[in-house]
Amino acid sequence: MTWNVQQYLKFGGERQRPGFDLLAQINDLPPGPLVDLGCGTGIHARAIAARWPDRDLIGLDSSASMLAEARQSEPSIRWVEADIRQWRAAPKAALIYSNATLQWLTHHETLFPRLLADLVPGGVLAVQMPRNFDDPSQTLLRDTALDGPWAANLAPLFDPQIETPSLLRPDPVGTARFYYDLLAPLASGGIDLWLTEYVHQLAGDDAVLEWMHGTTLRPILDALDASARDGFLASYAEKLRRAFPRGPDGKTLLNFRRLFIVARA
Numbered sequence: 001m002t003w004n005v006q007q008y009l010k011f012g013g014e015r016q017r018p019g020f021d022l023l024a025q026i027n028d029l030p031p032g033p034l035v036d037l038g039c040g041t042g043i044h045a046r047a048i049a050a051r052w053p054d055r056d057l058i059g060l061d062s063s064a065s066m067l068a069e070a071r072q073s074e075p076s077i078r079w080v081e082a083d084i085r086q087w088r089a090a091p092k093a094a095l096i097y098s099n100a101t102l103q104w105l106t107h108h109e110t111l112f113p114r115l116l117a118d119l120v121p122g123g124v125l126a127v128q129m130p131r132n133f134d135d136p137s138q139t140l141l142r143d144t145a146l147d148g149p150w151a152a153n154l155a156p157l158f159d160p161q162i163e164t165p166s167l168l169r170p171d172p173v174g175t176a177r178f179y180y181d182l183l184a185p186l187a188s189g190g191i192d193l194w195l196t197e198y199v200h201q202l203a204g205d206d207a208v209l210e211w212m213h214g215t216t217l218r219p220i221l222d223a224l225d226a227s228a229r230d231g232f233l234a235s236y237a238e239k240l241r242r243a244f245p246r247g248p249d250g251k252t253l254l255n256f257r258r259l260f261i262v263a264r265a
């Protein structure tokens with residue numbers, strides 16, 4: 001899947017705040033290297049480097065365009081182009097941090113225990129993922145994709161069996177109970193889970209469509225030719241305008257629920 005860095009950063013403040021809220025809940029770390037999985041443009045990796053200087057820190061991402069942006073900044077961080085699905089920590093890590101990324105991957109029932117097993121004793125797995133898949137921005141996207149001349153092209157993207165991008169499955173992120181049951185027996189140092197619903201105040205025309213352009217829409221647009229793309233976007237935009245009316249001050253409110261997990265090995 002291709003990422004457009006400028007489009008992603010259009011709502012950079014809103015998208016990156018949860019990553020800082022996650023970072024704020026990480027206390028002391030044992031000795032060992034630190035990793036940001038799906039580091040994107042590297043903003044949280046830079047904050048991790050500032051908080052724990054003199055550590056080996058890896059910012060890992062599969063997107064060359066995201067990493068090109070990241071590399072321009074902090075030379076002390078090792079920016080690595082790789083796929084999380086194949087990655088193993090060697091040596092084991094003191095922190096595996098991942099903001100707004102693991103929802104793109106399938107098989108959490110094996111992925112999360114594997115990440116916890118890649119930590120030194122006392123090490124921390126810190127993850128934030130969206131849990132807003134029943135929001136109209138998401139349900140209308142699925143409705144539009146599966147009802148139109150483009151449906152045959154797009155249906156495979158919604159197949160729960162496909163490996164990636166799994167974000168298009170109806171429920172790519174489990175409940176807090178699911179992650180608790182999975183990780184609590186393995187997290188000797190304890191586990192903390194919480195949900196936060198952010199209320200984003202988005203400016204501009206078709207603001208929710210613009211927001212979706214930065215992430216979830218990307219694999220869909222990649223799968224369509226230019227004319228199908230225009231038809232799809234017009235249909236989706238019209239539904240979004242009805243579901244998300246602009247207020248008198250011109251702002252559109254987008255409620256966005258996110259799940260946070262901090263588990264200590």
Ligand SMILES: C[S@@+](CC[C@H](N)C(=O)[O-])C[C@H]1O[C@@H](n2cnc3c(N)ncnc32)[C@H](O)[C@@H]1O
Nearest residue numbers: 038039040061062063066083084099100101104
């Ligand atoms: C929504 S962005 C989040 C970026 C950053 N963590 C942030 O909070 O700004 C998701 C990132 O995950 C990366 N990603 C998705 N699947 C991946 C995979 N299988 N392996 C490595 N990176 C992946 C994407 O390239 C993208 O940079």
